[in-house]
Amino acid sequence: MAEKQYNPYSFAFINLRNMKHNLMRIRSLVKRNTKILIPVKSNAYGCGIVGVSKYLENIGIDYLGVAFPHEGIRLRKEKIRAPILIFNEVIHEDDYSRIIKNNLTPTVCMISSLKKFNQLGKRNNKKINIHINIDTGMGRMGIAFKEIFNFIRTVYSMENIVLEGIYTHLSSADEKDRRFTLAQLKEFDSIAVFLKQQKLKIPYLHVLNSAGIMNYSQYHYDMVRPGIMLYGYFPDNRIRKSIGLKPCMDLKSCIVSVKKHRKNTPVGYGHTYYTRRSEVIASISCGYGDGINRLLSGRGYVLFQDMKCLIRGRICMDQIMVNMNSLSDPVLGDMVTIFGRDKKKLIRLEHAAEELKTVPYEILCQIGERVKRIYIE
DSSP states (O other): OOOOOOOTTEEEEEEHHHHHHHHHHHHHHSOTTOEEEEEOHHHHHTTOHHHHHHHHHHTTOSEEEESSHHHHHHHHHTTOOSOEEEEEEOOSHHHHHHHHHTTOEEEOOSHHHHHHHHHHHHHTTOOEEEEEEEESSOOSSSEEGGGHHHHHHHHHTOTTEEEEEEEEOOSSTTSSOOHHHHHHHHHHHHHHHHHHHTTOOOSEEEOOOHHHHHHOGGGOTTEEOOOTTTTTOOSOGGGOOSSOOOOOEEEEEEEEEEEEEOTTOEESGGGOEEOSSSEEEEEESOOGGGTOOGGGTTTOEEEETTEEEEBOSOOOSSOEEEEOTTSSOOOTTOEEEEEEEOSSOEEOHHHHHHHHTSOHHHHHHHSOTTSEEEEEO
């Protein structure tokens, strides 16, 4: 296997103490025996799927969640034994047998997939645990609500299939208008009532994502799925609450060039910025090739010695140029903070997301593989 090509001057410091703190805060918001599934898809929201999953397993997490089979298989190769749910429906033929071989739990919402898993279960003399995703209003993945009752009956007719869980995904739990979310929850609750009437005991009914936990914690059912909360961020600044989350990632990079430019010197591609006076311009070894959004060109800032250093010119693939006029003698190799905590000051990811008119999820997930993750316990 080829060696990973790291940017040797950029680092994502992942604070596992903060992650554990956030997990304890999540536990305090739900009923005591509620299980917790942590999504580690998209490289654990940029924090590193293997490092984060190993840590979570060590502290006793109940379940992990991934988007695709290959993510779960990677964790199994790393000797992670915790249950792993695959959120997306399987469409590639090879994945059915790989899921069974690696003891992963698929989401199944199609009769054709159900039959394939049942056949493979018979062939391997194995019971296959599955979860069903119900579309109660996301309009994305999942079986239609009107079809779920017949689908459940079909599942129970298959001798090698075990229905371990049923879930749905809330589309608007971070919105002030609660009507649509309450309608979704009402539909899901009717399924819970049906199961009780039929005397069908399913281990895991689960609905709540991070915004759901914050705003609808009474609907915890058997398990919750906090994603962005675990990593210390809020789904949306509009629902920031005083629950004491601590950000888990500090993104830092080194100064690799310092130049003193005269007035009217162009900086960067397209000469979108000219120095307005004599300016000290430092180049930082992190760019859009590492996941820094180019839309922050000329708008964002970094922290150095707890001082704001404004981004000058266009962000490049491998560098950001910043003004360091107010600082004394920046030195090659000195580290700046792109987001997270510097010394006493902090660049909040949520604020950067507001500037970009996006969500913290996107910024975290964009941090590239060539940025080395360093885990702090």
